[in-house]
Amino acid sequence: MQKQVRIAPSILAADFAHLGDEVRAITKAGADLIHVDVMDGHFVPNITIGPDSVKALRSHSTKPFDVHLMIAPVEPFIKAFTDAGADIITIHIESGPHLHRTLELIKSAGKKAGISLNPGTPAETIASVIDCVDLVVVMSVNPGFGGQSFIDGQLEKIHLLRSMIDKCGRKVDLEVDGGINFDTAPRVIAAGADILVAGTAAFEGGKDAYANNILRLRSGSAHI
Numbered sequence: 001m002q003k004q005v006r007i008a009p010s011i012l013a014a015d016f017a018h019l020g021d022e023v024r025a026i027t028k029a030g031a032d033l034i035h036v037d038v039m040d041g042h043f044v045p046n047i048t049i050g051p052d053s054v055k056a057l058r059s060h061s062t063k064p065f066d067v068h069l070m071i072a073p074v075e076p077f078i079k080a081f082t083d084a085g086a087d088i089i090t091i092h093i094e095s096g097p098h099l100h101r102t103l104e105l106i107k108s109a110g111k112k113a114g115i116s117l118n119p120g121t122p123a124e125t126i127a128s129v130i131d132c133v134d135l136v137v138v139m140s141v142n143p144g145f146g147g148q149s150f151i152d153g154q155l156e157k158i159h160l161l162r163s164m165i166d167k168c169g170r171k172v173d174l175e176v177d178g179g180i181n182f183d184t185a186p187r188v189i190a191a192g193a194d195i196l197v198a199g200t201a202a203f204e205g206g207k208d209a210y211a212n213n214i215l216r217l218r219s220g221s222a223h224i
Helices: 016-028 051-060 075-084 099-108 154-168 185-191 207-219
Strands: 006-009 034-039 065-070 088-092 112-117 135-139 173-177 195-198
Touching (some): 006 034, 006 207, 016 034, 016 207, 051 075, 075 088, 088 135, 135 154, 185 195
Parallel strands (some): 065 088, 088 112, 112 135, 135 173, 173 195
16 A cells, blocks of 8 residues: 655745744645744755744644754754744754754654755765654755755655665654655655655645645646
8 A cells, every 4th residue: 555645835935924824724725744944044044933933833733843943053942942832853964063962852852853964965874863863854955945946866865765764674754855846746756755845836826725736746646
């Protein structure tokens, strides 16, 4: 039986003037997770939201909050985001000097821990921490801005990570983030992704289109 791919709409592409309404609408439309991109203008060239915004949005959805921290240093802010209501916290290998300790800090708060790989970060770098992560994220664009084009060279990395995860004997989800649309989704699913992060493709067309957008992404079909 083929596994069902999960869709994590990125609120980076939502209407920030009505963010609570957008989170409720995308939840009702069938989102599996709510993806929250946190950027600091230092680790990546953009600034988005902080823990207070996550806390304010928490009551608008019962879905897991998949919080992607693109900040450095990351460790001092883990508690703020766990207290704000994050269910999954993903950090980058390069965002602090003590990767294992930071992952353990996330786990000690009762949250799922994820690790994200930039396009230039080799898949092999997760080998030493795969025993303590719940999620591996492949960045298929350079992090910082929504609406970028998928980097085709990341498909090989997705294949490699799928093999590494399957061999590790643990339940670790493989998520792909960046340039996911109705054309790239089928290729990413075929490469072994469990979760697709989609911004523009999930939120385009307004609230009446959200459910069909999610259905098309999940099915890996360009037309429904």
